[in-house]
Structure formats: C-alpha cells, structure tokens
Amino acid sequence: MTFIAKPKVAHPSLPKNALGFTRRDYEGALSTLCAGCGHDSITAAIVEASWGLALEPQNVVKLSGIGCSSKTTAYFVSGGHGFNSVHGRMPSIAMGANAANRSLHYIGVSGDGDTLSIGLGQFCHAIRRNLNMLYIIENNGVYGLTKGQFSASADVGSRAKKGETNFQPPIDPVLLAMTLGASFVARSFSGDKQQLVPLIQAGLRHQGFALIDVLSPCVTFNDHEGSTKSYAYTREHYEPAVHADFVPLEREITADYKEGETLPLIMHDGSRIVLRKLDAAYDPTNRTLAAAQIQERMKAGEYLTGLLFVDLEPAQSAFHVVNQTPDAPLNSIPFEVLSPGSKGLEKALARYR
Amino acid sequence: MPASTATRINDFAIKIATVNGTGSASANSLLMKSIFRSGIPVMGKNYFPSNIQGLPTWYEIRVTRDGYVARSGRVEIMVAMNAETYARDVKEVAAGGYLIYDSTWPRPALLKREDITVLGVPLARLCNENFNGVRTRILMKNICYAGVLAALLDLDLERIRELLAETYAKKPQLVDSNMKAIQLGYDYARASFSCPLPLRVEPMSGTAGHIMIDGNTAAALGCLFAGATVAAWYPITPSTSLMDAFKMFSDRMRVDPASGRKNFAFIQAEDELAAIGMVIGAMWNGARAFTATSGPGISLMNEFLGLAYYAEVPAVIFDIQRVGPSTGMPTRTQQGDLMECAYASHGDTRHVCLYPSNPEECFYMAVQAFDLAERLQTPVLVLSDLDIGMNDWMCRDLKWDDNYRPDRGKVLGKAEVLELKKFYRFLDLDDDGIPYRTLPGVHPKAAYFTRGSGHTQYGAYTEDSADYQVVLDRLLRKWATAKKLVPRAVIDATAGAPVGLVSLGSCDGAVREAIEVLKSRGVGVDYMRVRSFPFSEDVERFLTAHELLFVVEQNRDAQLRALLTLETAVEKSRLRSLLHYNGLPISSSFIVEGVLAELQPRQRLQPKGAAHG
Numbered sequence A: 001m002t003f004i005a006k007p008k009v010a011h012p013s014l015p016k017n018a019l020g021f022t023r024r025d026y027e028g029a030l031s032t033l034c035a036g037c038g039h040d041s042i043t044a045a046i047v048e049a050s051w052g053l054a055l056e057p058q059n060v061v062k063l064s065g066i067g068c069s070s071k072t073t074a075y076f077v078s079g080g081h082g083f084n085s086v087h088g089r090m091p092s093i094a095m096g097a098n099a100a101n102r103s104l105h106y107i108g109v110s111g112d113g114d115t116l117s118i119g120l121g122q123f124c125h126a127i128r129r130n131l132n133m134l135y136i137i138e139n140n141g142v143y144g145l146t147k148g149q150f151s152a153s154a155d156v157g158s159r160a161k162k163g164e165t166n167f168q169p170p171i172d173p174v175l176l177a178m179t180l181g182a183s184f185v186a187r188s189f190s191g192d193k194q195q196l197v198p199l200i201q202a203g204l205r206h207q208g209f210a211l212i213d214v215l216s217p218c219v220t221f222n223d224h225e226g227s228t229k230s231y232a233y234t235r236e237h238y239e240p241a242v243h244a245d246f247v248p249l250e251r252e253i254t255a256d257y258k259e260g261e262t263l264p265l266i267m268h269d270g271s272r273i274v275l276r277k278l279d280a281a282y283d284p285t286n287r288t289l290a291a292a293q294i295q296e297r298m299k300a301g302e303y304l305t306g307l308l309f310v311d312l313e314p315a316q317s318a319f320h321v322v323n324q325t326p327d328a329p330l331n332s333i334p335f336e337v338l339s340p341g342s343k344g345l346e347k348a349l350a351r352y353r
Numbered sequence B: 001m002p003a004s005t006a007t008r009i010n011d012f013a014i015k016i017a018t019v020n021g022t023g024s025a026s027a028n029s030l031l032m033k034s035i036f037r038s039g040i041p042v043m044g045k046n047y048f049p050s051n052i053q054g055l056p057t058w059y060e061i062r063v064t065r066d067g068y069v070a071r072s073g074r075v076e077i078m079v080a081m082n083a084e085t086y087a088r089d090v091k092e093v094a095a096g097g098y099l100i101y102d103s104t105w106p107r108p109a110l111l112k113r114e115d116i117t118v119l120g121v122p123l124a125r126l127c128n129e130n131f132n133g134v135r136t137r138i139l140m141k142n143i144c145y146a147g148v149l150a151a152l153l154d155l156d157l158e159r160i161r162e163l164l165a166e167t168y169a170k171k172p173q174l175v176d177s178n179m180k181a182i183q184l185g186y187d188y189a190r191a192s193f194s195c196p197l198p199l200r201v202e203p204m205s206g207t208a209g210h211i212m213i214d215g216n217t218a219a220a221l222g223c224l225f226a227g228a229t230v231a232a233w234y235p236i237t238p239s240t241s242l243m244d245a246f247k248m249f250s251d252r253m254r255v256d257p258a259s260g261r262k263n264f265a266f267i268q269a270e271d272e273l274a275a276i277g278m279v280i281g282a283m284w285n286g287a288r289a290f291t292a293t294s295g296p297g298i299s300l301m302n303e304f305l306g307l308a309y310y311a312e313v314p315a316v317i318f319d320i321q322r323v324g325p326s327t328g329m330p331t332r333t334q335q336g337d338l339m340e341c342a343y344a345s346h347g348d349t350r351h352v353c354l355y356p357s358n359p360e361e362c363f364y365m366a367v368q369a370f371d372l373a374e375r376l377q378t379p380v381l382v383l384s385d386l387d388i389g390m391n392d393w394m395c396r397d398l399k400w401d402d403n404y405r406p407d408r409g410k411v412l413g414k415a416e417v418l419e420l421k422k423f424y425r426f427l428d429l430d431d432d433g434i435p436y437r438t439l440p441g442v443h444p445k446a447a448y449f450t451r452g453s454g455h456t457q458y459g460a461y462t463e464d465s466a467d468y469q470v471v472l473d474r475l476l477r478k479w480a481t482a483k484k485l486v487p488r489a490v491i492d493a494t495a496g497a498p499v500g501l502v503s504l505g506s507c508d509g510a511v512r513e514a515i516e517v518l519k520s521r522g523v524g525v526d527y528m529r530v531r532s533f534p535f536s537e538d539v540e541r542f543l544t545a546h547e548l549l550f551v552v553e554q555n556r557d558a559q560l561r562a563l564l565t566l567e568t569a570v571e572k573s574r575l576r577s578l579l580h581y582n583g584l585p586i587s588s589s590f591i592v593e594g595v596l597a598e599l600q601p602r603q604r605l606q607p608k609g610a611a612h613g
Helices: A038-053 A068-075 A090-100 A112-116 A120-128 A173-179 A193-205 A231-237 A287-299 A319-323 A341-348 B024-037 B083-092 B108-112 B123-130 B134-153 B157-167 B172-192 B215-226 B240-253 B272-284 B295-311 B338-342 B359-376 B386-390 B414-419 B465-485 B505-520 B537-545 B559-567 B588-608
Strands: A060-064 A082-084 A105-111 A133-139 A184-189 A209-215 A238-247 A262-266 A272-277 A303-310 B011-019 B042-047 B056-064 B075-080 B093-102 B117-121 B210-214 B230-233 B265-268 B289-293 B315-321 B352-354 B379-385 B392-396 B449-451 B490-492 B499-504 B526-530 B548-553 B575-579
Touching: A038 A068, A038 A133, A038 A193, A038 A209, A060 A068, A060 A090, A068 A082, A068 A105, A068 A133, A082 A090, A090 A105, A090 A120, A090 A133, A090 A319, A090 B230, A090 B265, A090 B272, A090 B289, A105 A112, A112 A120, A112 A133, A112 A173, A120 A133, A120 A173, A120 A209, A120 B272, A133 A193, A173 A184, A173 A209, A173 A287, A173 A303, A184 A193, A193 A209, A193 A238, A193 A272, A193 A303, A231 A238, A272 A303, A287 A303, A319 B265, A341 B215, A341 B240, B011 B024, B011 B083, B011 B134, B024 B042, B024 B056, B024 B134, B024 B157, B024 B210, B024 B392, B042 B392, B056 B083, B075 B083, B075 B134, B083 B093, B093 B134, B117 B134, B117 B172, B123 B134, B123 B172, B134 B157, B134 B172, B157 B172, B210 B215, B210 B386, B215 B240, B215 B289, B215 B315, B215 B359, B215 B379, B215 B386, B230 B240, B230 B272, B240 B265, B240 B289, B240 B386, B265 B272, B272 B289, B272 B295, B272 B315, B289 B295, B289 B359, B295 B315, B295 B338, B295 B379, B315 B359, B315 B386, B338 B352, B338 B379, B338 B559, B352 B359, B359 B379, B359 B386, B359 B392, B359 B465, B379 B386, B379 B505, B386 B505, B499 B505, B499 B537, B499 B559, B499 B588, B505 B526, B505 B548, B505 B588, B526 B537, B548 B559, B548 B588, B559 B575, B575 B588
Parallel strands: A060 A082, A060 A105, A082 B449, A105 A133, A133 A209, A184 A209, A238 A303, B011 B075, B075 B093, B093 B117, B230 B265, B230 B289, B289 B315, B315 B379, B352 B379, B499 B526, B499 B548, B548 B575
Antiparallel strands: A184 A303, A238 A272, A262 A272, B011 B056, B042 B056, B210 B392, B490 B526
16 A cells, blocks of 8 residues: 555665765655556666656655556655545646746656546646656556547557557657657657656756656566567667756866767756767757657657657747746735735725715 | 607616627627716626627616616617517507617618607718728627717717717727717707706716726636636637736736736636646646636536546646537527536536626636635535626625635645655544545655546545545535535524525616516515535525525526425425526516416415415
8 A cells, every 4th residue: 555655674785875865765666566567667766867867755745547557656755745636637736836936856657547637727827837747657558547548649550468469559749748848758668767767857957847758567467479569569669869968066077078979968057967969860959850860760660768858949939938927926925915905905996885 | 759758867777789890899898887977877688699790689788776787678769770670679669658668770670569669860870971891881880879878868969978988098099089979969869859858867876986897807806815726628609708808907916027927827728628738737746727618618627626626636627508409509608507517527526616697706706616626625616607707797796805814725735744654645643534635846755646537535546335435525525615605595584574585696687677677576585695515504504494585596406496305305396496598688577487386276276275295
C-alpha cells in the first residue's frame, strides 16, 4: 500500500547535495506498480534529478490525474505537496496552483490515456498558456488499471495482449506539442536514465511548459511480441538525436565537447543545458525542421529521442509574463493591498448612482 | 380618448419593444436612470434574445413610488418600435393604457383596440430628415422615442443631458447629437399631444442612499473586496458580465502603481471543466479564487465539485441561472439549478449554496462565500440568476467594513507545523468536522497528498472499509457545522398567520409586494426567505409553525419544495407550489392570484368545518 513509508535509515556515507540531503530524502512512498514497470524507473529519475538540483522538497508540487502513471506522484519527494486530481484534468489544477504561487516547482505526471484521450484538451491549452511546469507523460500505449485497452498513443498495427490489432493512427504528444508552440519538447525512454535525468533537470529549470514524453513499457499488458511499446521494441527503435547535459549554475562546463557539435543554452537562472547533437543534421532550435525530421524518422520506424525542441526565448509567452503578475506569489500579497477598502468602494460605485 | 384620465403619479410600467442591436439599450437605460435621478424608485428588466442583432427585444421600466422591485404584471405604456412583434405588443397594454408607435409607416393593426390611446410619432421620418447615415438614423430613432417619453411623462431634459454627458464624457460630440434626437421627439410630442399624460413622473426623494446596479457587477465587486486573486472562467451567458466586471475593476484597483504589475490572475479557460479545476488548484494553493458560470457549466463541473467536496478543497462558484434544460433559453431567467447544485457530483455529496435575492446581497454573499469555503474547506455555490445578474436593480448603497478580515480557515503555518509531532490532514481535532490543512511550500513536515480516491483520516490512500467510513462520517459532522455557519433565513412572521409563503432568491421582491397586496385584501401571511443550503435551523421551525405553506419558486419541478421535503421533517402535504417558469421574472400578481386561488375556496368551506388538504 502506498501509505507504507520506506524505512528512512540512511547510510552515513550516502552522498549529500548542497542542502545536505541524500537521495533518500527525495523518495516517497513504496510503489504499488507491477515489478518491472517503466514508471518506477521514471520515478527514480525524478528522485535523482531533484536531488541533483538540490530542490527544497517543500517547494516541489506534484500533480497528476488518474491512471498508473498518476499514482507515481506519491512515490517521490514526500516532502512536497501532492495532488492526485481527476482523470485528464491535472493541467487545470496545475494552472490554478501556479497562478496562486509562481515560485514553486510544478511536476505533473500523466499517462497516455490521461493526456491524449480524456485530457487532450487541457494538455493542449496548458501548452498554449506556456504554463511553467514540467509535464511528464509516462507513455505505454495501453490502459493498465482497466486491463489492457489500447490508448490513443498505440501505433497502427500494434497488437494487444489479447490479440486485437490497433488500426487507428496514434496521437503523438511530441509532434502535437511542437505544433501548439510548446517551448520545451523532449522524448526519452524509461530505460535510459543517462538521458532522462538531465532532461528532467533541464525541464525543471525551463521557464515555461516543458514536456517530456517518456516511453515507459507496461510489463503486464504491453510488453509482448507485436507491441510497439515493449522494452524490446523500444530499445531497438529509439534513436537518441540530441543529448542534453544539464549544467547547474555553480558548476563549470568541464566535459570535452567538440566545437560545432554542441550548443549551450543559458536558462533564465543562469544554469545551462549543453545540447550534444548525436545526429549532425538535426537542429533542435528550429521548430519546423525538427518537426519534419521527427516525422520522417517516425515513418521509418524510429523514435528520435532527447531534447527535440527548445525555444531560446520562452519567457515572452509564459503565463505570468503575459498576465503581468508580480514576482511575489499572488497568495502572499496581504489582504490590505488586495482590498480597496470603503473609500475604494465609494469610488467604484460613483457611476451607479 | 379611451384612456383613463385619472392621474397616476410615479406608479406605472412602460414596456419598450425594439429590435436588438439598434441602440435601444442606451435609450432605455437613459430613461430609467433619469427617472432614478429624479428620486423616484424604478425597476428595469431587459428581455433580450440570444442573438447579436436583429431579433426582438423588450425593456420594461416600472416606475414605483412604493419602491417595489418586481414586475407588476401590467403594462400601462407600450412603445412598439418593432413591426414584427407589434400585434402582441398591442395586446399586452392594460386597458386605459397608451401605445406609442412609429407612424412613419401606416399600421392597420393599430385599429384593433378601442380601450387604449394610440399615439403615433413619425420617428423614422424625423430622424431621416435630421441625421445622415443609415446606422446613425437607426440609433437616433431609438434615442428619439426617449425624447417622446420625456415629454409625455414630464421628465427633466436637463437631467437627460447630464446623464448623456456622463456616458459620453470622452466623446462630447455624441452628447449633442443624442440631445438633438431627444429634442426632436420631445418637441414633436409637445406639439402633437396633450403633455404630460395623466401617467407621469414627479420628482420625489425616494432613492437617497440607493444605487442602480446589476447583480453580476455587485458580485464581482464582492470578489474583489474579499481579496480574490485568481479568476478563471469559460464564457457563458448570463455569467460573463460578472467576470468582465471583475476584470474591469481589477484593472483599475488591483494594479500596483509603481510596477504596473497586476495583483490578480485572470484566466479564460478552455471550458468549464478547466475553469473549476483552476479555481480548485488555486484555492488548494492558498489564493482566493472563483469562477462564474450558468447551468450548462455546472453540469460540466460536477466531477470536480465532487473532488473538491471529498478532498476538502475550498472553491467559490457563481451560478447565474438561466432557463434549462440543456441549452434552454440562454437569455431568460429561471431558478432551475437548485437541485443540481445542492447535490452536484456522484456519490454522497452535498454542497453549501447561497441564494442572494438582489445585487446588494450578491455583493455581501460573494464575500461570505469565500469565508465559508475556506472555513469549511469545501465548494460554495452562489446561486444568482439572469434577472438578478443582468438587470439593473435599485438597491441600498453597498457598504464596506474596513475592519473586515478574511476568514482563511484552519490553515497551519510553518511555526505551527513545527510544533506538531506529525501533521495529519484529515483529523477532527476540534470536534466540528473541520480538519487542518497546510499550503504547498511551507515545510516538508506539512506535506500531504490530496486525492479523490479513498483515504484515511491520516491522509493515506485506503481501500479499508472502516478507514474510509471514518472520513465519510466526519464529512457529515462538517455538514452539521455548516448548518450553523450559513446565513439564516429571513423570516417575517408579523402576520402570525397559519399560512406561510416560502421562497428564495429573485422571487423575493415579488413575494414581498404580493404579501402587501394580500394584506390589503384581508389575507395575512407569514414569509420565510431561505438564504442558504444546508437549511439553517430556523427553516425547520418556520415550516413546523405553519399549517399551510406556499413555496414560490421559478422552476417547473418545485425544486425548493423538493429540497425542503428531503432535508427537513415537513410533511409534503402542507407544501403548495406556486411555480413560475416561463423565463420572465416572476410578478407579484402571479403570486397574489396563486395564493387567492387556493385560499378563497378554503375560506368559503371553512365555516362548514369541511376538511381539506
């Protein structure tokens, strides 16, 4: 059961981050997902990324909808508030929460059913608002809790465990997000922690909506032969195109990046993402070309992964910039400032006399 | 002249039939406001179509020296500007009344009534001769009838000029052109008819300390003054003007003068599902947030309302009710969402509802809604309606108590959390059913998990029967606490009668007028206006104390009566329904007739001691 807390005995030699916390301090309740579930690897990557960034645990807000993926918000950063809302509606909760307090880190975890079917509308509009949050889709092409129905991300020709074949074209969250103007779009694989952890870190630092679509095989309902979201199939067909190294503000870039193959991006807080192009022809800063390439490779049966698109100037369209809200969280503004008082009311009513 | 020559000062109704999108709204509000500024109590009701331009629209102005706020149910003066509705407009004039029409074109139908006075004014011709441009001529034709009425009713032209100057403060040339149209109509009427009519206005001092305001504007002001910072909504008639007003006032009063930054977030959502989600997210995170919608929006919000009820997240929702079911008649009024709001969402859910009766109460109840929502950690729905929300009502000046501080409820801060051994979200520590909550960002020790799935009183996920039931039963105790906190009913038992009227919301004005009329006819009745759900304890007492109760409401299915029978011990047989649900605001005469129809046969039977039920 998820309320069984993990034992908090930490070995004294466990490495500590800048806040003096160990990785254990970023864990949550015990997972109740199936053994081998891709989602648990993503949870581990979030723990690693949060620890690495030395986030204050109480400043992490974890949001989700309904489904296997949405349960995972209970499994990391137990020191942060969590909100497991209703199916497909997490983005609106995130919008409201973020409007009230812009100073926290919002991590939304959703699934392909939660995002691409019942929640498709809210997902799209969160992107349009360039809501400052990290949005992770744990994408397995299948409805797990209801035992194996296809989701909207199931590929044509993919076979269900019970033998049925999917003929409806999939909705690809990456291409969709790029069309809608998303400012940070990435794809990864739950089995590739090396790639995933820096992506999560960069997404958390990105000022605006950061999407990471993580292929996350369902060991129980979608890991068989004929499935295009199985471990075996994903390993064979995923193709890292752009590797993102997240470099926190306080660290120097020391890795030996070759000239011309790397692209350092400065985040709003001064930290950097260094993009390493594994595919020389790919340009992650050109929305149109990147989208075309993703589509072409998809036709060839390959999933390009990594930080596939990033907007260098995301801030202009970010919700709070457009809304012109103050830097201080709205929920911290004193009532005396908010309420215009009896004199203000008298003035407001002049035209109604 | 067939018209009654008896003088009637400050006591009659004018109805103006026009085509929407022709500028008649400005003419009508100009007329109403000039009567109001003359110190005469006045009521204005707009019956408009769900359309931008071209469909029939009516505006009813009741000049009422006694300060009634409802429709009388009679029309003494009709301004029939719309050829399409002319036939039925003629029919509606009370015997002895007046009909004003545009005599530029002949209308044979006008000969059909002998018992009214027909006054023809060539409005189109006058405007065509004096103004250029098709659009201007159409607009001025409507201003012109205001001039005609000014002469007929003896309105002060200077007051009209003053109002025009206020309206067009930034476009002074419009003051002159509008005034020219007023004068055209005024002069024509003075030259052609015996002015003023026996039905006319006389300045009085009956409006001191009052304003003319619509309920949506008043509610928006309430939200602003209550300290709401997050407003999320999806456009829907008739609620949109509430959000528009909030934005307008916030842009004026909530912008930091030094930085130009806005101390509010205004979010047009993709639909009502998202709007309520945003409100829940914001209030969960410690901001005061609200949404405004109408029946169809409430239908969509049901799922989230259930979550907020069970996960105990405050939310404030304004339902500006319109005619249902389904899309219904979006621009007409009804009280058809009473049941839907009271029990919104699946499973065992009950929601706190407030029922304002006029704009004044919209203002105060908006503030109260936030206090109740945060105190009780639950959604609070304010059920206004189109009549209250979109019509200008004369009501007492709104007052603000500078000592007011919001009740943010049981929210633990960092220092308080640190003193605890451990924080548990859903424990009933004070025996009132209300647990303590914390806000994100406070301290790792304060963190908890909010969920709509089964949970224990410690905040953990559960599928254990007993643990689940502990929480569900506590929510019932919280409901009992809500009963003590919600606004009490307004009760007038001065008649001490065995018969009582029970009503709510916008029926109030019509009911109070009806009670006076009944009294003048020798029928004394007591009155209770319900102001909230759950019903306060005085509701049950009033029901018990009366033999026969008329429940007056504006829906077909007697929803208030149903709520009363579900939530109190009153016997169904003692409740009679008076139901008005045609989309127009209820009139006092409807209630008087309904009560008398039921009582008079009884009174005739009573001496014989006949039983009736």
